[in-house]
Amino acid sequence: MAILEVKNLFKSFGKTQVLTGIDFCVEEGEVLSIIGSSGSGKTTLLRCITQLETPDSGLITVDGEVFFDGSNKKIKAAEKRRRQRMVGLVFQNFNLFPQYTALKNVTLAVEMMAKERPDYKENKKAIQKEIRDNAVSLLERVGLSDKMENYPCQLSGGQQQRVSIARALALNPKILFFDEPTSALDPELTGEILKVIKALANENMTMVIVTHEMNFAREVSDRVIFMDNGVICEQGTPEEVFDNPTQERTKAFLNKFNE
Amino acid sequence: MSFTEQFPIVFQALNTGFLQTVKLFFVTLAGSLPLGLLIYFAARSSFKPLALLFRAIIWVVRGTPLMLQLIVIFYLPGMVFGKAIWGSGEKGRFVAAAIAFIFNYACYFAEIYRGGIQGVPIGQTEAGQVLGMSKKQVFFKVTLLQMIKRIVPPMSNEIITLVKDTSLARIIALQEVIWAGQAFLKGSQGIAGEIWPMFFTGVYYLAASGVLTVALGKLEKKLSYFSI
Numbered sequence: 001m002a003i004l005e006v007k008n009l010f011k012s013f014g015k016t017q018v019l020t021g022i023d024f025c026v027e028e029g030e031v032l033s034i035i036g037s038s039g040s041g042k043t044t045l046l047r048c049i050t051q052l053e054t055p056d057s058g059l060i061t062v063d064g065e066v067f068f069d070g071s072n073k074k075i076k077a078a079e080k081r082r083r084q085r086m087v088g089l090v091f092q093n094f095n096l097f098p099q100y101t102a103l104k105n106v107t108l109a110v111e112m113m114a115k116e117r118p119d120y121k122e123n124k125k126a127i128q129k130e131i132r133d134n135a136v137s138l139l140e141r142v143g144l145s146d147k148m149e150n151y152p153c154q155l156s157g158g159q160q161q162r163v164s165i166a167r168a169l170a171l172n173p174k175i176l177f178f179d180e181p182t183s184a185l186d187p188e189l190t191g192e193i194l195k196v197i198k199a200l201a202n203e204n205m206t207m208v209i210v211t212h213e214m215n216f217a218r219e220v221s222d223r224v225i226f227m228d229n230g231v232i233c234e235q236g237t238p239e240e241v242f243d244n245p246t247q248e249r250t251k252a253f254l255n256k257f258n259e
Numbered sequence: 260m261s262f263t264e265q266f267p268i269v270f271q272a273l274n275t276g277f278l279q280t281v282k283l284f285f286v287t288l289a290g291s292l293p294l295g296l297l298i299y300f301a302a303r304s305s306f307k308p309l310a311l312l313f314r315a316i317i318w319v320v321r322g323t324p325l326m327l328q329l330i331v332i333f334y335l336p337g338m339v340f341g342k343a344i345w346g347s348g349e350k351g352r353f354v355a356a357a358i359a360f361i362f363n364y365a366c367y368f369a370e371i372y373r374g375g376i377q378g379v380p381i382g383q384t385e386a387g388q389v390l391g392m393s394k395k396q397v398f399f400k401v402t403l404l405q406m407i408k409r410i411v412p413p414m415s416n417e418i419i420t421l422v423k424d425t426s427l428a429r430i431i432a433l434q435e436v437i438w439a440g441q442a443f444l445k446g447s448q449g450i451a452g453e454i455w456p457m458f459f460t461g462v463y464y465l466a467a468s469g470v471l472t473v474a475l476g477k478l479e480k481k482l483s484y485f486s487i
């Protein structure tokens with residue numbers, strides 16, 4: 001069964017129709033890349049799935065659970081939070097919390113969640129240690145064990161983005177979404193982020209990556225979606241989409257990149 | 260009377276005046292800091308008439324001199340109701356001055372709050388939200404400190420300006436430090452035609468703004484460990 005299912009998703013801002021009947025699935029452990037020209041709705045799609053935007057209609061399920069149902073949009077705040085914790089989102093411009101160290105950025109949300117547990121007071125010490133240990137090992141995984149006590153302003157863009165990946169992983173999400181994770185970075189820094197994503201792919205993390213890095217998308221993805229003007233125009237394996245696109249619009253888009 | 264004979268008399272009188280200055284300063288802060296936040300919320304309320312009303316109030320208060328506002332608040336109720344609603348004597352003058360200052364500074368503070376609150380990028384809230392934090396948690400754990408950091412420098416400027424602005428209350432004869440100094444020009448306690456007590460009041464303002472500059476600078480420094 002697919003871990004993420006999006007069915008007939010529509011979203012508009014006022015009169016602007018941005019997503020027009022999006023349908024796709026992601027299997028567990030799969031890496032899916034979404035490519036497409038500027039304004040085609042890629043960011044909006046990620047924001048709808050991660051519940052930063054409310055779609056107009058459609059259905060989203062994550063791991064078999066209803067995540068968004070266009071016919072039943074009113075949900076309690078607590079339920080929305082529970083759902084949001086099931087997925088992680090890595091922003092283009094990191095959005096790290098500037099007043100906290102790298103380590104605290106990773107632990108903050110987990111601590112907030114732990115404080116709501118009924119047994120928190122009794123087991124405070126043990127729970128805090130567990131949260132910290134987990135965050136430390138996540139920061140090690142993204143190669144930042146020597147930067148844990150640094151504040152975001154003391155880190156390079158690449159390091160900040162790696163902290164934000166660790167932060168998104170801290171809640172153990174079922175799917176991790178990336179919105180152009182390298183496009184705010186200097187070209188020489190993109191490599192370190194792509195390396196981290198590849199390592200996650202090797203550990204079978206389910207990921208959906210919006211990217212303009214075509215070579216990377218080809219290398220890391222199991223499947224690629226090409227979006228154009230709010231619809232999925234073409235999808236398939238990287239070989240199918242990049243080497244033998246069937247749609248004219250895909251060809252035109254890829255030609256622009258190969259120039 | 261020689262200077263050494265004058266000095267203790269003047270010093271005593273200026274201290275008394277300065278106490279009134281300090282009182283007006285703290286009462287203004289205590290009132291206008293919270294009132295400014297309320298005015299900010301009212302001015303951006305989704306209930307349009309309320310928002311427009313408060314935006315107009317902010318415009319008028321910031322667009323006219325504080326001295327004029329002091330005069331209006333002090334004299335107008337008496338003209339309208341035919342009696343002094345602020346109470347009589349020094350107490351009445353203080354109440355009127357405090358009301359004018361609190362209202363005036365609250366309108367300036369409302370604008371500072373606006374800059375601080377709207378200056379925090381929406382991405383900060385969204386990052387907290389996708390991590391499953393509640394609205395309250397996002398506010399207290401993520402955005403509040405960033406707002407404070409944005410607010411402190413402009414707030415410090417206003418607060419130091421307030422120390423000097425308190426002297427405007429002289430216009431309604433509040434017995435603050437300038438009034439006390441001026442008394443020796445006109446003649447008081449056997450001293451008349453002396454200008455130096457007036458000059459000497461400057462020392463009080465310098466001392467007060469010096470202390471505040473250091474204290475507020477410390478606060479700013481305390482928040483300098485991160486950048487926004």
Ligand SMILES: Nc1ncnc2c1ncn2[C@@H]1O[C@H](COP(=O)(O)OP(=O)(O)OP(=O)(O)O)[C@@H](O)[C@H]1O
Pocket residue numbers: 013016018036037038039040041042043044045
């Ligand atoms: N909050 C909003 N209000 C109004 N219009 C919006 C909003 N967010 C996005 N849009 C519009 O929706 C369309 C799709 O935007 P979106 O950001 O999803 O595109 P994108 O594919 O991510 O583009 P890019 O590659 O430039 O990031 C654009 O036309 C954009 O102007």
Ligand SMILES: [Mg+2]
Pocket residue numbers: 042043044179
């Ligand atoms: Mg985008």
